[in-house]
Amino acid sequence: MLEISNIDTYYGKAQALWDVSLSVDEGEIVALVGSNGAGKTTLLKTLSGVLRPASGTVTFLGQRIDGLAPHSIVEMGISHIPEGRRLFTQMSVGENLEMGAYVHAAWKRREETLDQVHEIFPVLKERQGQLASTLSGGEQQMVAMGRGLMSRPRLCLFDEPSYGLAPMLVTEIFRVIQDLRNQGMTVLLVEQNVRQSLEIADRACVLENGRIALAGECEALLEEELVKKAYLGL
Amino acid sequence: MPGLFLIVLLLLAALPVYRPGYKVILVSSILMYVILTVSWVIFSGTTGYLSLAPAAFFGVGMYTAAVLGMALPLPVVVVLGGLASSCLAFLVGAVTLRLRGIYFAIFTFGLVEFIKNLLLWWEIERTGTRGRFVVLVDNNTIYYVMLAILVMTVLTAYFIRRSRYGLALQSIGEDEEAAVHAGINVTALKIVTFAISAVFMGAAGAIWATQLTYIDPYIAFNLNYSFMPVLMAIFGGIGQPYGPILGAAVVAYLREILITEFPYQYMLLLGIILLVAILFLPNGLVGLVERARRRAFGGQRANT
Incomplete structure (x- = not known):
C-alpha cells in the first residue's frame, strides 16, 4: 500500500534521513521506534508532504506522492495525527472534528464519519460544544485522533499518540488503534512506548540517526539484543 | 444582530435626506474606516498574520480613480479600483504568505513605502508632475457608494465567518501546522482571502479619492491608513x-x-x-458590551 524507497530528507542543509526504505501493506500495523532525534517524526512529515525528500520515492496505492502538497496527500487517504495533539484550542470539540473533514470528499460525508468517530470515542459526543482547551490530556488525544479520522483515511500516521498519558489511557489508545486495524485501517505508528507498540504491531522498524537499523516481524525484534538493551531495558 | 444591523443601515441610508451637508461628509469618512477595518479583520483578524498593507490597497484604489476617473463611469472606476488592489494583494500574497509572523508584517509595511516612492519617482522622472486631480463627485453619491461598499464588506465578512472557510482561517491562526495536517490548502486559502479583503480597501480608496479632488503619493499612500484599521479593530x-x-x-x-x-x-x-483603552479594555469595546449583557441577562449566556 505504501512504498518508501531510498528516501533522503534534509532540514535546510542538515540531513535527517539517510536512504530510508520501508513498506506498509494494507491492513497492517507497522511500528516505527527509535530514540529522540532518530528521524521518526521527520519520516512521517516526509510522508504527509510537509517535508520533501531530496531523493528517493514514496508511492501510495501505486501513485507517486513525494512532491505532492500536504492537502492532496490527505485527499488521497493519508492522515497524519501530529505529535503533541496540536488541537485548535479556542474552538469547540465539534469544530475541531469538523476541520478534520475539510477535504472535499470527506466534507460531504462528515455527518456519517462523525457518528463513527463518536462510536469510537463516546466521550467526544458529550464534549461536543466544549472548548478543546478545557479537556483533559486523554480527551485531547482522542480529539486529535478523531480529527485525523474525519478525513476518512485509509492509512493513519500516528505520531506518539500515548505521549504524556496515564498508563490506563495509554492502554485505551493502543486498544483503539488495534480496533481501527481490525476494521481495515492501515497504521504506521511512531512510539516511544516500545514494548506496547511491538505487542500490537505486525512488523516494526528501528530508526537510528536517520537510518533504518533493524526491521522485521515484531516477535523476532523482541528477541534482538539491540532492541532488548536499548529500548526494553533488559 | 442582523436586525440591528438592518435598522442602522436604514438610518444611514436616510441620513442625506434629513441631514445634508457636513454630516454626510463626516459619516462618509467613518464608513470608510469601517470598511478598512472590517476588511482588515477578514484576513488578519482570523489568520493572525498582521498585515500593514491597507494603505497600499487603499492608495492603489485612489490612484485608479485619479487615472481612470475622467474616462470611465464612476461605478466602473470603483470596481476597477477594487480589482486593481485585489490583483496587487494576490501577487504580494503569493510571494510573502509563506513568511511567518513578523516578517510578513514588515514586508507589508515596506510595500506601502515602496509603492509611494515608486510613484514619486515615476511622477518626477516620467510625467513631470506632482500628484493628480481627481474627477469631482457630489457628496451624496460618495456617501451612497461608500455605504454600498460597506454593506458588501460586512456581508462578505459575515458569510466567510459562518462558512467552513472561516473556520479554516481561524484554524490557521491557531495552529498552522495542524491546519496543514487537516488537509487545508493553507497557502491558497491565505492568498485568496488576502486578495478578497483588498477588494474592499481598493474600492473604498477609489471613491474616497473623488472627495479629495487632488491626490499625490503622500496622500494616497499614507501609513495612517495601515495603522488605523489595526488600532480600530483592537479598540473594538x-x-x-x-x-x-x-x-x-x-x-x-x-x-x-x-x-x-x-x-x-x-x-x-x-x-x-x-493607550488607556488597551490597558483597561483587554477585549476592546466588545468586552465591555458582553460584560454588560451578561450582567443584564444574569450571566446565563456563555461566551463563545
Whole structure:
C-alpha cells in the first residue's frame, strides 16, 4: 500500500534521513521506534508532504506522492495525527472534528464519519460544544485522533499518540488503534512506548540517526539484543 | 444582530435626506474606516498574520480613480479600483504568505513605502508632475457608494465567518501546522482571502479619492491608513463580529471631533485614549458590551 524507497530528507542543509526504505501493506500495523532525534517524526512529515525528500520515492496505492502538497496527500487517504495533539484550542470539540473533514470528499460525508468517530470515542459526543482547551490530556488525544479520522483515511500516521498519558489511557489508545486495524485501517505508528507498540504491531522498524537499523516481524525484534538493551531495558 | 444591523443601515441610508451637508461628509469618512477595518479583520483578524498593507490597497484604489476617473463611469472606476488592489494583494500574497509572523508584517509595511516612492519617482522622472486631480463627485453619491461598499464588506465578512472557510482561517491562526495536517490548502486559502479583503480597501480608496479632488503619493499612500484599521479593530475587539465595526465607528468619530476641536493636539489625545483603552479594555469595546449583557441577562449566556 505504501512504498518508501531510498528516501533522503534534509532540514535546510542538515540531513535527517539517510536512504530510508520501508513498506506498509494494507491492513497492517507497522511500528516505527527509535530514540529522540532518530528521524521518526521527520519520516512521517516526509510522508504527509510537509517535508520533501531530496531523493528517493514514496508511492501510495501505486501513485507517486513525494512532491505532492500536504492537502492532496490527505485527499488521497493519508492522515497524519501530529505529535503533541496540536488541537485548535479556542474552538469547540465539534469544530475541531469538523476541520478534520475539510477535504472535499470527506466534507460531504462528515455527518456519517462523525457518528463513527463518536462510536469510537463516546466521550467526544458529550464534549461536543466544549472548548478543546478545557479537556483533559486523554480527551485531547482522542480529539486529535478523531480529527485525523474525519478525513476518512485509509492509512493513519500516528505520531506518539500515548505521549504524556496515564498508563490506563495509554492502554485505551493502543486498544483503539488495534480496533481501527481490525476494521481495515492501515497504521504506521511512531512510539516511544516500545514494548506496547511491538505487542500490537505486525512488523516494526528501528530508526537510528536517520537510518533504518533493524526491521522485521515484531516477535523476532523482541528477541534482538539491540532492541532488548536499548529500548526494553533488559 | 442582523436586525440591528438592518435598522442602522436604514438610518444611514436616510441620513442625506434629513441631514445634508457636513454630516454626510463626516459619516462618509467613518464608513470608510469601517470598511478598512472590517476588511482588515477578514484576513488578519482570523489568520493572525498582521498585515500593514491597507494603505497600499487603499492608495492603489485612489490612484485608479485619479487615472481612470475622467474616462470611465464612476461605478466602473470603483470596481476597477477594487480589482486593481485585489490583483496587487494576490501577487504580494503569493510571494510573502509563506513568511511567518513578523516578517510578513514588515514586508507589508515596506510595500506601502515602496509603492509611494515608486510613484514619486515615476511622477518626477516620467510625467513631470506632482500628484493628480481627481474627477469631482457630489457628496451624496460618495456617501451612497461608500455605504454600498460597506454593506458588501460586512456581508462578505459575515458569510466567510459562518462558512467552513472561516473556520479554516481561524484554524490557521491557531495552529498552522495542524491546519496543514487537516488537509487545508493553507497557502491558497491565505492568498485568496488576502486578495478578497483588498477588494474592499481598493474600492473604498477609489471613491474616497473623488472627495479629495487632488491626490499625490503622500496622500494616497499614507501609513495612517495601515495603522488605523489595526488600532480600530483592537479598540473594538475582534472576539465578536460587530467589534471591528463598533471600534472603527467610535475611533473614526473621535478622530474627527478631536481634529476639529484640538487641531494641534489631536494625535496626542487620540494616542492617550487608545493607550488607556488597551490597558483597561483587554477585549476592546466588545468586552465591555458582553460584560454588560451578561450582567443584564444574569450571566446565563456563555461566551463563545
